[in-house]
Amino acid sequence: MACNDVGGRGRTAVTPDWIAVDWGTSNLRVWAMGPDGILAQAMSDDGMGRLSPDRFEPALLALIAPWLGTGVKPVIACGMVGSRQGWHEAPYRAVPCAPLDRAGLVRVPVKDARVAVYIAPGLKQTRPADVMRGEETQIAGALALHPAFDGVMCLPGTHSKWAHISAGEVVSFQTYLTGEMFALLSEHSVLRHGMAGKGWDDAAFDTGLSDALSRPDRIGAQLFTLRAEGLIADLPSDQARARLSGLLIGVELAAAKPYWLGQPVTLIGAEALCRSYARALSAQGVTARILPATECTLAGLASLARTLETHP
Amino acid sequence: MACNDVGGRGRTAVTPDWIAVDWGTSNLRVWAMGPDGILAQAMSDDGMGRLSPDRFEPALLALIAPWLGTGVKPVIACGMVGSRQGWHEAPYRAVPCAPLDRAGLVRVPVKDARVAVYIAPGLKQTRPADVMRGEETQIAGALALHPAFDGVMCLPGTHSKWAHISAGEVVSFQTYLTGEMFALLSEHSVLRHGMAGKGWDDAAFDTGLSDALSRPDRIGAQLFTLRAEGLIADLPSDQARARLSGLLIGVELAAAKPYWLGQPVTLIGAEALCRSYARALSAQGVTARILPATECTLAGLASLARTLETHP
Numbered sequence: 001m002a003c004n005d006v007g008g009r010g011r012t013a014v015t016p017d018w019i020a021v022d023w024g025t026s027n028l029r030v031w032a033m034g035p036d037g038i039l040a041q042a043m044s045d046d047g048m049g050r051l052s053p054d055r056f057e058p059a060l061l062a063l064i065a066p067w068l069g070t071g072v073k074p075v076i077a078c079g080m081v082g083s084r085q086g087w088h089e090a091p092y093r094a095v096p097c098a099p100l101d102r103a104g105l106v107r108v109p110v111k112d113a114r115v116a117v118y119i120a121p122g123l124k125q126t127r128p129a130d131v132m133r134g135e136e137t138q139i140a141g142a143l144a145l146h147p148a149f150d151g152v153m154c155l156p157g158t159h160s161k162w163a164h165i166s167a168g169e170v171v172s173f174q175t176y177l178t179g180e181m182f183a184l185l186s187e188h189s190v191l192r193h194g195m196a197g198k199g200w201d202d203a204a205f206d207t208g209l210s211d212a213l214s215r216p217d218r219i220g221a222q223l224f225t226l227r228a229e230g231l232i233a234d235l236p237s238d239q240a241r242a243r244l245s246g247l248l249i250g251v252e253l254a255a256a257k258p259y260w261l262g263q264p265v266t267l268i269g270a271e272a273l274c275r276s277y278a279r280a281l282s283a284q285g286v287t288a289r290i291l292p293a294t295e296c297t298l299a300g301l302a303s304l305a306r307t308l309e310t311h312p
Numbered sequence: 313m314a315c316n317d318v319g320g321r322g323r324t325a326v327t328p329d330w331i332a333v334d335w336g337t338s339n340l341r342v343w344a345m346g347p348d349g350i351l352a353q354a355m356s357d358d359g360m361g362r363l364s365p366d367r368f369e370p371a372l373l374a375l376i377a378p379w380l381g382t383g384v385k386p387v388i389a390c391g392m393v394g395s396r397q398g399w400h401e402a403p404y405r406a407v408p409c410a411p412l413d414r415a416g417l418v419r420v421p422v423k424d425a426r427v428a429v430y431i432a433p434g435l436k437q438t439r440p441a442d443v444m445r446g447e448e449t450q451i452a453g454a455l456a457l458h459p460a461f462d463g464v465m466c467l468p469g470t471h472s473k474w475a476h477i478s479a480g481e482v483v484s485f486q487t488y489l490t491g492e493m494f495a496l497l498s499e500h501s502v503l504r505h506g507m508a509g510k511g512w513d514d515a516a517f518d519t520g521l522s523d524a525l526s527r528p529d530r531i532g533a534q535l536f537t538l539r540a541e542g543l544i545a546d547l548p549s550d551q552a553r554a555r556l557s558g559l560l561i562g563v564e565l566a567a568a569k570p571y572w573l574g575q576p577v578t579l580i581g582a583e584a585l586c587r588s589y590a591r592a593l594s595a596q597g598v599t600a601r602i603l604p605a606t607e608c609t610l611a612g613l614a615s616l617a618r619t620l621e622t623h624p
Contacts, residue, residue, distance in 0.1 A: 005394045039392065092544065128533075129540035159502070159536060175536040177501065190471070216529035218567040220560075221440075224471060224487040228441035233405065248532075255530040 014067050018074040018308070019115075020301040021060070022294075023081035024134060025049040028059060031298060032067045033305070033310045038298070040067065048080040048087070056087035057110055060117070068114040074308050075117045076301045078137040082106065082119040092124035092131060095170045097138040099123065100300055102307040120304060123170060130175050134297075135161045138268045141299030142291050143168060148264070152259050155293075156269040156277050158183070160252060162259040174259070176252040179273075186244055189224065194230030199238025202279070208246025209253075211279050216254035222247055249280050260286050269293050320561040326352045326379050330386040330620070331427075333372070334606075335393035336446060336512065337361040340371060343393035343610060344379045345617065348558040350610070360392040360399070368399035369422055372429070380426040381522055386620050387429045388613045394418065394431040404436035404443060407482045411435065411452040412612055414619040432616060433481060442487050446609075447473045450580045453611030454603050455480060461578070463573050467605075468589050470495070472564060474571040486571070488564040489587075503535065506542030511550025515593070520558025521565075521592050528566035534559055561592050572598050581605050 016032035016039050023029075026047040032040040046059035064075070082090030090106040100120055108117040112256040122133030135155045143149055143165070155161040158179040164171040186195045211222055226244055229235035253260070265286045271290065278288040328344035328351050335341075338359040344352040358371035376387070384609070394402030401420040412432055420429040434445030447467045455461055455477070467473040470491040498507045515601040523534055538556055542548035576599045579586040583604065590600040 124540075124544050126544070129537050129543075129545055131540045131543050174533050175540070176532040177497075177503075177535045178532060180501050184500060185489075188496060188500065189492050190491075217563070219528075219531065220488040220490060220564045221486050221567045223489045225441050228436075228443045228487070231441075231443050232436050232438070233441055251529070252532045255533045303574075 005170075008040070015069060015072065016040075016067050018076065018305045019064055019067060020219055020298055020305075021075060021077035021081075022134070022297050023048055023079045023086075023299075028063065029222045030063045032064075033298070033302065038259060045046060048083070048085070051087075053087065056081070056110065060115075061112060063258045064115075068112075071114075072116050073114060074305060075200075076120065076304050077113050077117065078120040078297065078301060079134040080122055083133060084289050086104035086119075088119060090119040092122050092123035094121045095123050095125050095172060097123070097170065098168055099136040099170050100304055101144065102304065103109070105308075118304070118308070122171070125173060128174070132161055132173060132175065135163075135268075136170070138293060138296040139163060139165065139170060139300070140303055141296035141301075142266060142268055144299040144303045145291070146266075148285060151266070152263050153213070153266045153268060154256075154259070154265065154288075156273045164259065169230070174256065176255070178248050178252045182245060182248050185223065185248075186241060191227050191240070191244065194227060194235060194237055195244070196237045197241075199236075201236070201239045201242040205242040205246040205276065205279070206283065208243035208248075209250040209283065210246075212247045212250025213254055215285070216251050219247065219251050222301035246280070247278065249276060253280060253284070261285070263287065266291060268296050316404065319321070327378050327381060328352075328385065330388065331376055332610055332617075333387060333389035333391075333393070334446070334449075334609050335360055335389050335391045335398075336375070336611075337392045342372070342375045344376075344424040345610070353565065360395070360397070363399075365399065368393070369424065372427075373424060376427075377431060380424075383426075384428050385426060386617060387416075387427050388432065389429065389617050390432040390609065390613060390621070391446040394433055395445060398431075400431060402431040402433035404434050407435050407437050407484060409457065409482065410480055411448040411482050412506065412616055414616065417616060417620075426552045430616070430620070434456070435485070437485060440486070442485055444473055444485060444487065447475075447580075448482070449612035450478065450605060450608040451475060451482060451612070452615055453608035453613075454578060454580055456615045457558065457603070457608070458578075458609045463578070464575050465578045465580060466568075466571070466589060466600075468579065468585045474568045476571065487569070490560050490564045494557060494560050497535065497560075498553060503539050503552070503556065505551045506539060506547060506549055506558070508549045509553075511548075511553060513548070513554040514552045516551035517554040517591070518595065520555035520560075521560075521562040521595065524559045524562025525566055528563050531559065531563050557588065558592070561588060565592060565596070572596070576601065578603060582606050 014032045020031040028046045029043040042063040055084045056136045081087050104121045105118045123136045126133045139296045160176040163173040213280040267290045274290045322356040326344045332343040340358045393399050400420040414434045417430045435448045436443045465475045472488040472490045475485040538552050562619040579602045586602040593600045
């Protein structure tokens with residue numbers, strides 16, 4: 001399923017300077033970029049996870065063909081598309097390093113002469129072992145938007161990332177399975193029986209958060225309590241879902257304490273999720289600022305596009 | 313899929329005194345019981361989870377019909393068959409109480425006059441909220457086999473249970489999602505990519521156990537490390553699986569410390585899993601004895617069968 005949106009431009013031809021691509025496991029999103037920002041955008045569910053190697057170029061062209069002319073258009077992609085199972089491997093760069101770097105860009109061989117495709121590599125950390133793909137572009141974008149930034153960024157999501165940023169470099173980072181655990185437990189575990197719907201309850205979120213932060217070592221026991229309270233104490237499903245979220249974010253915050261203790265935190269991600277993290281951090285006396293994920297992704301890719309213009 | 317095994321009896325008719333039934337979410341297992349124990353046994357995958365209410369009696373008869381004669385045969389069942397979504401609800405009994413009790417048995421209305429079907433109820437605990445169904449029968453069986461027992465039992469499994477037993481009663485208990493988390497993470501999360509096969513590595517199990525027990529609050533971070541080491545440090549899949557198991561059992565042991573600290577532990581469950589728990593407990597200086605799960609289930613149901621004989 002693909003969807004195109006050319007904003008208020010109607011049938012006028014779109015002629016971008018370059019094309020930005022965020023290619024994750026589940027989705028492909030593309031933007032036609034002009035001198036003043038977004039000219040048009042499109043997306044499809046041709047995520048990296050469902051494509052064999054020979055299907056990547058056609059999947060990309062299916063979305064961006066209307067924006068191609070006679071010249072060669074730079075296309076800059078980030079995300080899982082650069083993994084070993086993706087289109088073309090872009091080997092991880094090792095921290096400490098700048099989140100993005102022109103020298104790390106990998107040129108992908110293509111059949112269509114109208115595009116020059118580059119993939120931005122992810123980052124790796126040797127000890128403790130960790131990796132990211134896609135988030136480095138958002139971090140670079142946040143730094144492009146706030147060049148003087150120094151401190152802690154948190155990117156909540158399926159795999160939440162915490163990163164120490166100093167002097168324009170990612171110094172260290174740490175990944176948490178929080179989002180994936182929430183999906184697995186709320187949709188596929190025995191807890192799902194008490195979590196129908198998409199309801200929410202802030203007070204229950206706060207309770208879960210506080211339970212997990214005060215006794216993170218008891219998380220194994222705290223989870224089944226949600227099921228038992230559903231069976232014998234009629235725990236409502238919206239409270240159960242929110243408390244599960246609070247428990248899991250609480251366990252993440254307990255482990256990430258060296259990152260946020262006594263520090264302001266910049267959150268990058270989906271708005272509702274970032275608001276939950278901001279609420280959780282605020283309860284610990286921590287100030288959080290939220291940056292929209294897409295804006296950061298585009299600013300990061302734009303920083304690479306500028307280096308291509310100067311060193312093509 | 314059903315399978316019948318009448319041992320060395322060949323085509324000889326089996327005439328049990330009563331029939332034992334362990335009816336869980338995924339499987340149905342039945343035993344023809346004589347004065348000296350098991351005469352025959354059978355099983356099918358007609359678990360409670362796949363049956364509508366009207367399908368329970370036919371599923372049972374499909375297995376036990378060969379053992380029925382002219383009289384009325386007592387059939388005693390335990391497990392999820394007694395849940396609200398099962399065949400007939402057997403309401404939880406509240407701890408502290410004996411794990412099984414004749415007065416709690418629920419008689420199920422049936423169409424076939426050759427059987428008198430009873431379901432043993434599970435146990436509930438109000439604070440912290442907790443429930444069990446099936447494990448109470450194994451605990452009762454362990455007590456029947458070791459009448460003087462006083463202390464701590466652990467029943468590892470999909471939902472591990474820890475129980476304080478005193479003077480023949482379950483005083484308190486606590487459930488952990490350990491087994492279900494292992495299945496979800498090793499088969500359905502991003503970690504699955506590094507855990508192909510069924511391999512094992514004791515040293516990696518010990519490492520995971522020690523990591524989790526020393527810093528249980530860091531479990532959220534320790535999990536993704538398995539994935540990252542697979543990507544950038546070639547962590548072998550057997551080590552990854554065993555370390556995940558060690559991490560999850562370690563987090564369980566961290567929370568269950570009030571149960572096992574300075575106490576011998578009686579483990580009831582599948583042999584390989586019990587051996588992992590015994591190894592983990594041994595590393596903490598705790599002696600563990602293993603009792604086979606089926607033997608305990610049958611001893612528990614037999615203790616009820618005896619009360620039916622005396623008070624039919």
